[in-house]
Amino acid sequence: MKKAAGAEQSHPLFRQVYQYMHNRMERGEWKAHDKLPSIRLLAEELKVHRLTVFKAYRELTEDGRVYVKDKSGYYMSPVSSPKESAEGDGAAMSSYMLANPMSDIQRMPVSYQFSQALIDPGLLPNLFLSDYVKKVFDLYPKVMGTYSSVQGDEELRETLSRHFREQHRLHLSPRELLITSGAQQAINLIAGIVLGPLDAVLVERPTYSVAMDIFRRLGARLVPVEITPEGYDLQQVEELMRRHRPRMFYMNPTHHNPTGFTVPAQQRKLLIELAERYRCLLVEDDPFRDMYFAEPPPPPFFAYDTEGWVIYISSFSKYVAPGLRICAVGCRYPFMEQLITAKSLADNGTPILNQKIFLHYYTSPRLQQHLGKLRIALQVHKEIMEEELAATGWEWTPPQGGLNLWVKLPEQVSVSALFVRAMEQSISFVPGEILDPVGEMKSWLRLSYSFAGEGVLREGIRRLAALAREL
């Protein structure tokens, strides 16, 4: 991967001037028939050549936003051009104002929480960690007084580098790792570097809705790739890469959220070849690797990559201490250089305290014990949910790991109606529609079994099933 992504953002200058004036007009700075700044004045103000301003005004005139009174200059048109609106102006851009519907759902406090793919706090080693934190302060008495480096604490990166090599066969040197505050920040930084308006981005269907919100806000086009128990259809993927020339494929190929599917090993290598051929970055979000029920999943895509086409996002604090928000991004240079700059402008580095607390614990034997217990507890949660759903006639593929059931309701039950009723009864889940890049999948919903305790889980699912029967 030679050419750095993000280097291609240059617009011809006159189009920037056009856009700039366009924005000022939208903001209502001038009324109809007001005189607009002269070419000379605007050229001086923006420090561009007069010809550049001339071209911008010519475009605005063509668009019907501006008219020329001969020799006396440019004036604001009384109405905006019908040409523009007929063209569906802003169709791609209205997305700039999209909110984050997942966050809206999760902000609501409910008694039966099935919308959060988080771990039940009762399953976390809280007391152990509290004690442990005290040791951190003995080890690093000045930790509160210190800023992190932008890239992240060196000791942590060294530890993770070793851990990735030993546990997952990933060869990432400490300088190929960057610490972010959660996986979402990683996705946001990467997308901000790679994607511009109308750029295509491949996403699984269904997928993590917040990632879609991030891509949409950047004006990118979402191109869906179906994910099934067998993984992807690589012919479909190649066809989409050929047609859409996506800048990146945002993927969550291991115990996928929300379906729980895992892309098989043999597809991993082949897909990397496609990525290379079509110059498409693979952004591999891998938060559920440790949460398998029977067998550990195949190695990450990153392990098969030799040319630097995979960016690896590994977030692990979720299983230990979600409050810490520690995530590592692994990638090669020169992309890492850009990522460091983006991180330095975003927040200048993740708090060192959080990194130090996380540091020793993550690779300790105690953690391995904790993960082992957590896997069993999650499997029990999953089985309770499946038991309670058994009589409903709802359909799902039993997941081999992860935190969710991806459930299909009978056609005659409206998921959106069920959602409204459920929220009234203090039960939350995620309607499938939100997780579908094309906004369909109206018969589906995501039920997270990870957050609610066993009793609440059983009772909540019973109530949800009863509500569905009523509908």
Added chain:
Amino acid sequence: MKKAAGAEQSHPLFRQVYQYMHNRMERGEWKAHDKLPSIRLLAEELKVHRLTVFKAYRELTEDGRVYVKDKSGYYMSPVSSPKESAEGDGAAMSSYMLANPMSDIQRMPVSYQFSQALIDPGLLPNLFLSDYVKKVFDLYPKVMGTYSSVQGDEELRETLSRHFREQHRLHLSPRELLITSGAQQAINLIAGIVLGPLDAVLVERPTYSVAMDIFRRLGARLVPVEITPEGYDLQQVEELMRRHRPRMFYMNPTHHNPTGFTVPAQQRKLLIELAERYRCLLVEDDPFRDMYFAEPPPPPFFAYDTEGWVIYISSFSKYVAPGLRICAVGCRYPFMEQLITAKSLADNGTPILNQKIFLHYYTSPRLQQHLGKLRIALQVHKEIMEEELAATGWEWTPPQGGLNLWVKLPEQVSVSALFVRAMEQSISFVPGEILDPVGEMKSWLRLSYSFAGEGVLREGIRRLAALAREL
């Protein structure tokens, strides 16, 4: 303030298509004389009207990037158009690739650290805080297992709301506060909402260089406002607002970084009237309010604002525990709604652990004691630096607060030569040029007296002065 900022980002669709194809060409997807996708195909792919694609291709043809072979379609031109380069294409955009020079300087480990406007870790209440943290875990045993809300911990926002009202006469309800991970994240989120390519942004001259890096990356134009011991020249500010229609004024009006100047109270009210008249947001970065030497500074701009034109950034963890990275942004609705969305996409909320640790301590009597001592210690540091500089003939205005001296060297000494020599001798400072929006101020430098301990401070400044004499 009625119309939400950021709502005006819509581009005409055909220009997006133009840009999208332009980017693909820049990426080298086609060689000279390659056939480009047909209008029909591209229209289908991008889900736009064919006329829209036609317009985009017409522009590309006019630019000389594409040529038409009659009836058979569009082809890639052999060379990019000389018109474009003559126009200075990318002049405004090359800034997209700017790094963060301040961060580069500060990444270098040195013995005599005068480039970091941070507090000497020896002056921070580290031990007290370490003990204190243990109490936090007793109070909130599950704090490590909990995510924050996007907007920030409610208890913290309530406490800060009360504190702002009592200490600074600021009326900000808890829902008008958002917690970010440091002031820089706040600036980055706000700028991302408000600024687009070529939009003007007022900045003080000199100013905080990382803020400029953020604005440049968004493609904005920096318009400098001189800051002097008397504050701003309001006539100049009005003239600049009238001419450039800036979307925002990024200001640090209290113990300003790097000069230490404070904008007087009477100017604050007047400037808000200007902001309202010219629809220019005032983004008030206020990190040095507590670090005064003689008298407390005048109230923030925010205290004078009735119409919601001021966004207030208050970062305080710096004086207590920089490792925590806690900052609060205060603003009115609807801007707050946009800020919450931006924060939700950026990282979904600042870690709760950091917020809870900060929470009780910040308003405790112990903190007030600590701040009192810190003010005295900083004043001592400042006086040591001034003593050592007294015989140099260098010039500065003694600051009434803050963490820096802003120093002018005699014309015959080259600051950039001094910088290179100083770094060789393990002494760092910030060359004034970096802090100047127009890249001049080549005789100036910023010396932070806050970070080095007293002995190191004295010795380092002696060495620096000796180096300058040699030059």
